Amino acid sequence: MNETIRELLGRVGGLPVPVADIADEADLYAAGLSSFASVQVMLAIEEAFDIEFPDNLLNRKSFASIKAIEETVAQIIKSREAA
């Protein structure tokens, strides 16, 4: 999952630095992720993982770092399996 997220970030994140240089815990907004780009990342992740972010997870916190994105996606997949 980490690899897919990194690939999507590199493609639509519009970051000024290579994604490979960003640590999993690093603050993506500080690295240059704009509000609009975070939306693009969200849409790309929904498509790649065939999931839909619920409204309560559509916020800055869910996209604050690669680790946060992984955890959010895992949470959505888990709650879907439980349903």
Added chain:
Amino acid sequence: MDMQTSFLDRLFDAGLLIDTGVDGLYGRSGQFEDVIAAFERLIDKVGGGDGAEAMRFPPGMNRDFFEQSGYMKSFPQLAGTVHSFCGGELDHMSLLKCMEVGEEDWTKDQKATDIVLTPAACYPLYPTVARRGKISAKGALYDLQSYCFRHEPSKDPARQQLFRMREYVCMGTEQHVTEFRQSWMDRGVEMMKAVGLDVTIDVANDPFFGRAGKMMVNNQRDQNLKFELLIPITSASNPTACMSFNYHQDSFGTKWGLNLEDGSVAHTACVGFGLERIALALFHTHGLDVKEWPEHVRNTLWG
């Protein structure tokens, strides 16, 4: 909706607004305009000492600037573009025939011009200031007013498609522009109190489009980037935003290349007055006959 329709009908009956046959597109009477002019003088009185540079742009803006602004990413549903006939004589003949027959849409061959209707009074400002070079370390302040267009037809007289927005826009450091915004939130409440209007201030969001917009909304609210001053007009439970106080962080600074003398990216903030909405709030609160308005309100506006 009935409440809204009836307030609109009362405004038509009193001649304050003039029906054009299109929802949200109205003429204004001299009396209505006099209230707006008086309120703008009050704005001048409160904000005039700040030394803002005044600029007035027409209600259309350069399409290139509009495209660069990213407005279509966030609010495609609200934008209005200006299209014109650009054909030759033969095209003109078929155009007239098309209009006469009335079966086809005669506007389908109209071509986009270089002009887009201004969506907010400050949109033409940012590229204008960027062209001038670096912004003083002390910051910069601008005074704007323009008719603005938003495509949202409605019978609510407080939601018009063409309306005037008076704005102050501040550029500088984060601290400078957030202090500017806070000072106008305090001033706004005082001004409305002085004209007898009952207001509340609340965190707000712009009407971002679609599901992606939902995330923009959450981000904007989480970060307290937008506040609105609300006044009951057509509904007590859902009061109308008559002023807004917006902190853009460095997003416009980055987008337009607005830099301070020390090379850092400028932060920006704007405070907007919805002039028609304020006039409507006054008419709704104090009655449709300004001669009957409370004396202290009349003194504040015309004293």
